[in-house]
Amino acid sequence: MSLGVTRRAFESKQVDVRLWQLREFAQDNYKRVDDRPYGGGPGMVMLAEPLTRACSAIAQDRLQAQCEQAPLIMFTPTGRRLDQALVQEMAQGPGAVLLCGRYEGVDQRFIDQHVDLELSLGDFVLSGGELPALALLDAIARLQPGVLADAQSHEQDSFSDGLLDCPHYSRPEQLRIGPDVQDVPPVLLSGNHAEIARWRRERSLELTLARRPELIQVARGQGKLSRKDEAFLASLTQKS
Secondary structure (H helix, E strand, O other): OOOOOOHHHHHHHOOOOOOOOOOHOOOOOOOOOOOOOOOOOOEEEEHHHHHHHHHHHHHHHHHHHHOOOOOOEEEEEEEEEOOOHHHHHHHOOOOOOOOOOOOEOOOOOHHHHHOOOHHHHHOOOOOHHHHHHHHHHHHOOOOOOOOOOOOOOHHHOOOOOOOOOOOOOOOEEEEOOOOOOEOOOOHOOOHHHHHHHHHHHHHHHHHHHOHHHHHHHHHOOOOOOOHHHHHHHHHHHHHH
């Protein structure tokens, strides 16, 4: 949060983060926040009571600071997959309370009572929710005004319009890689902005169809594909 592009969001307080130590809300001598699961099995389960007390303290703190109450998000492999549409929605919202789970899981009774949204980064398992929380913070921070040098940068990112981003090139115009010389696509040197925009759109469609075809169907269902887009996709299908 103090390095790179997104540090601007934290330095300007457009995005602020407060850490709450769960053990401060445990009431036994050992500051225990987890215990063995009922029914047996490996691992430990995060206890509902310390979590509930922590939530109450956070709600009271936000009330005193005259902040709008925020949803509680828990990171778990069983949650909804995080995507750019949700990031954009959250970037405009009141913030969130992020629960970084650990161990085998969290007592389901706490989840049922307090958790508003369960999120996952993908179909894999991490040791805890800290890395997904940082990923979400980074994604939200870069959408804040003034964080990126060019305000249009995030509008051209992958997923911003439902598709994958197109390839990008920079100097030199000719690049020798071993015995081969690779050129920048001529259209990018043409100065014809309409042709460049169309080339980028077609490469975006081509890449998305090849690597994430399900995104094409989603974009089509949301009305994000033009007649020219559909014609180009049809030509790709005919070639294959």
